[in-house]
Amino acid sequence: MGDANTIEKLKGMGATMVEQVKGGKSPTFETPLRSRGNIEYDKAVGFLRLGDKTEERKFLNVAQARTFMQTVAVANKTKKFLLEDLHTSIRGLYYQLKFSLGENLDESLFEEQTESNALIEDLEVALGIKREDLHLTTDRKGVVAGEMVIKDNFAGEETTIDCAKQGRSGWMIPSDVDNGMEFVDVKAKYVLVVEKDALWQRLNEDRFWKKDNCILITPKGQASRGTRRLIRRLADIGLPVYVFTDCDAWGWYIYWTIKTGSMNLAYLGSDFSIPEARFIGVTMGDIEEFEFLKKLTIKAKPIDIKRAQEMLDYPWINIYPEWVGELKKVLKEKKKIEQDALQGEKLTFVGEYIRKKIGNKEWLP
Amino acid sequence: MGDANTIEKLKGMGATMVEQVKGGKSPTFETPLRSRGNIEYDKAVGFLRLGDKTEERKFLNVAQARTFMQTVAVANKTKKFLLEDLHTSIRGLYYQLKFSLGENLDESLFEEQTESNALIEDLEVALGIKREDLHLTTDRKGVVAGEMVIKDNFAGEETTIDCAKQGRSGWMIPSDVDNGMEFVDVKAKYVLVVEKDALWQRLNEDRFWKKDNCILITPKGQASRGTRRLIRRLADIGLPVYVFTDCDAWGWYIYWTIKTGSMNLAYLGSDFSIPEARFIGVTMGDIEEFEFLKKLTIKAKPIDIKRAQEMLDYPWINIYPEWVGELKKVLKEKKKIEQDALQGEKLTFVGEYIRKKIGNKEWLP
Numbered sequence: 001m002g003d004a005n006t007i008e009k010l011k012g013m014g015a016t017m018v019e020q021v022k023g024g025k026s027p028t029f030e031t032p033l034r035s036r037g038n039i040e041y042d043k044a045v046g047f048l049r050l051g052d053k054t055e056e057r058k059f060l061n062v063a064q065a066r067t068f069m070q071t072v073a074v075a076n077k078t079k080k081f082l083l084e085d086l087h088t089s090i091r092g093l094y095y096q097l098k099f100s101l102g103e104n105l106d107e108s109l110f111e112e113q114t115e116s117n118a119l120i121e122d123l124e125v126a127l128g129i130k131r132e133d134l135h136l137t138t139d140r141k142g143v144v145a146g147e148m149v150i151k152d153n154f155a156g157e158e159t160t161i162d163c164a165k166q167g168r169s170g171w172m173i174p175s176d177v178d179n180g181m182e183f184v185d186v187k188a189k190y191v192l193v194v195e196k197d198a199l200w201q202r203l204n205e206d207r208f209w210k211k212d213n214c215i216l217i218t219p220k221g222q223a224s225r226g227t228r229r230l231i232r233r234l235a236d237i238g239l240p241v242y243v244f245t246d247c248d249a250w251g252w253y254i255y256w257t258i259k260t261g262s263m264n265l266a267y268l269g270s271d272f273s274i275p276e277a278r279f280i281g282v283t284m285g286d287i288e289e290f291e292f293l294k295k296l297t298i299k300a301k302p303i304d305i306k307r308a309q310e311m312l313d314y315p316w317i318n319i320y321p322e323w324v325g326e327l328k329k330v331l332k333e334k335k336k337i338e339q340d341a342l343q344g345e346k347l348t349f350v351g352e353y354i355r356k357k358i359g360n361k362e363w364l365p
Numbered sequence: 366m367g368d369a370n371t372i373e374k375l376k377g378m379g380a381t382m383v384e385q386v387k388g389g390k391s392p393t394f395e396t397p398l399r400s401r402g403n404i405e406y407d408k409a410v411g412f413l414r415l416g417d418k419t420e421e422r423k424f425l426n427v428a429q430a431r432t433f434m435q436t437v438a439v440a441n442k443t444k445k446f447l448l449e450d451l452h453t454s455i456r457g458l459y460y461q462l463k464f465s466l467g468e469n470l471d472e473s474l475f476e477e478q479t480e481s482n483a484l485i486e487d488l489e490v491a492l493g494i495k496r497e498d499l500h501l502t503t504d505r506k507g508v509v510a511g512e513m514v515i516k517d518n519f520a521g522e523e524t525t526i527d528c529a530k531q532g533r534s535g536w537m538i539p540s541d542v543d544n545g546m547e548f549v550d551v552k553a554k555y556v557l558v559v560e561k562d563a564l565w566q567r568l569n570e571d572r573f574w575k576k577d578n579c580i581l582i583t584p585k586g587q588a589s590r591g592t593r594r595l596i597r598r599l600a601d602i603g604l605p606v607y608v609f610t611d612c613d614a615w616g617w618y619i620y621w622t623i624k625t626g627s628m629n630l631a632y633l634g635s636d637f638s639i640p641e642a643r644f645i646g647v648t649m650g651d652i653e654e655f656e657f658l659k660k661l662t663i664k665a666k667p668i669d670i671k672r673a674q675e676m677l678d679y680p681w682i683n684i685y686p687e688w689v690g691e692l693k694k695v696l697k698e699k700k701k702i703e704q705d706a707l708q709g710e711k712l713t714f715v716g717e718y719i720r721k722k723i724g725n726k727e728w729l730p
Binding site for chain 1 (some may be wrong): 446449451452464508521522525526534535537562566567570571657703705712713
């Protein structure tokens, strides 16, 4: 179903161009502008998104002809992948194009990941689809375990994956969690996103997700596309999302990227943001709350302070007095706390900490 | 069982020191020297390992007292983890030590990962155990799918993980694949290690591991400790191991680190090397073999050439004429080939390539 819809959109784009040529006009292609000037934080919806400005790419324009041709080639090739029902990475797409178009296609076209990304982003925003819908895979990074069962229709097979039966490890979050993937039995009451893999492993050993009936996810740092989509889908079926990171600007920014997106990812919009997400820690306030943490803080480096200052300037963050307070404490006290520090007195304290924060609704917006 | 053995070793270390003190002597601690001068390639066994030189650390020695104390503290704390039957990361261990020993323990002691690693490495080589045996978790990175069933005893539960029922993704390879983990039903006939996650996903979509009856692993670049142990254990039960990487010095070095270890990892010895491993590609020879690859090569950068030159100097590599030939081709032709390029003509060619290489025994030692 998803595929048929995507194929139609790609065909529509081609048909429009053919008509333009038949009418004696230069083929054009309209795409929302992704530059800073067209990115806005929409307070009503709670995420960063593109504004109304669009850009028209013309084939008969010396500066645009090359990119135009590349975009059409990408659209044509991904349509082939959809019809073949096969997937590949952006790098695999590059080699397919290089092979078809011959050596005249400058290698550097796709050599820079940023440049190739730009072409895909053009198609995503212009057609209102995700690159995963174009059968392009992305790198996997996060892991999941917890009280849910997934029905996975993939490569002509139907597989049932019980995320509560993953033992000492977890199911690696796939590149595409949408097409052909269903949640058939979600017993969990909430989603817990834990920045670091080490803490995920600690909580998994405590069987925290079982005792507390949740879905335990680690993005392993900044969340991959697949991980963000998984969290979004779980939020869509009504599960609250709690995020737990280091107490420093970098950890907090992992939270904000999950919640509102970021400038670079604004083109993704609502599909990849979770404005409902809540932050349960670690906070600067925890230093006063938990006596043992006092001697486990780390001195913030100048770059940590600089990043905290930058975050204070983001209009999607500084509208929350709680966050302004936290960031100002960083600037004043010049300290940070790793989530690992919660194990300092007792390894199993991490779970107690999370229970207290969620139970008492001690979260930040 | 593993735990009881490790606890005995830690107790033995402590008992020796207590006896030394009672006898009026300075406590000492003997550990194999891990410096370059004591690392050798043992051709008979096929991996890099430490030689016979040892080093005695003395408590009553100004230069060593601090490290000595730290090592004893680590041994003491990890014994506690073993008795509690709980695991944590090196970072979790650091915070436990910092909490117990108070603020006098200089934070910078464990601030540098290299310094904390050195203490753990001391204990590993001195006691002949792995850090995983000390209940220390490491970061997870690789993924596995294929024809095998794992019985996992963990956190008081027994779980059965069928690696052939992972759908579009895979089971994340855990930190510790030894203690409490058994392979109960390995139908696979060999292990295929694929450098890049993108290629793993491609082969997983083709159900290559099912059609060809193998275990498909991606280390996602250099292999983690858990991934290397998993490959080692599968080789121990008689499965041939084939490695498939990019055709450049970096990809090839991923193979060599799996096969023989590396200078930095020589202290790990036989537990983390797979001398039986074979290399199936991509090779410089493939450029002549496969016509379509000719236009899909990439120009090697000066750093690629430099790295290839260095590899030619490694005595564990330059004993193989096949590898000398490959490395010299890189120096002469100044080209490289990504494994992704095999998809250039046809996405599903990757599987055909692997079948041809293994079927015709076209591998490098």
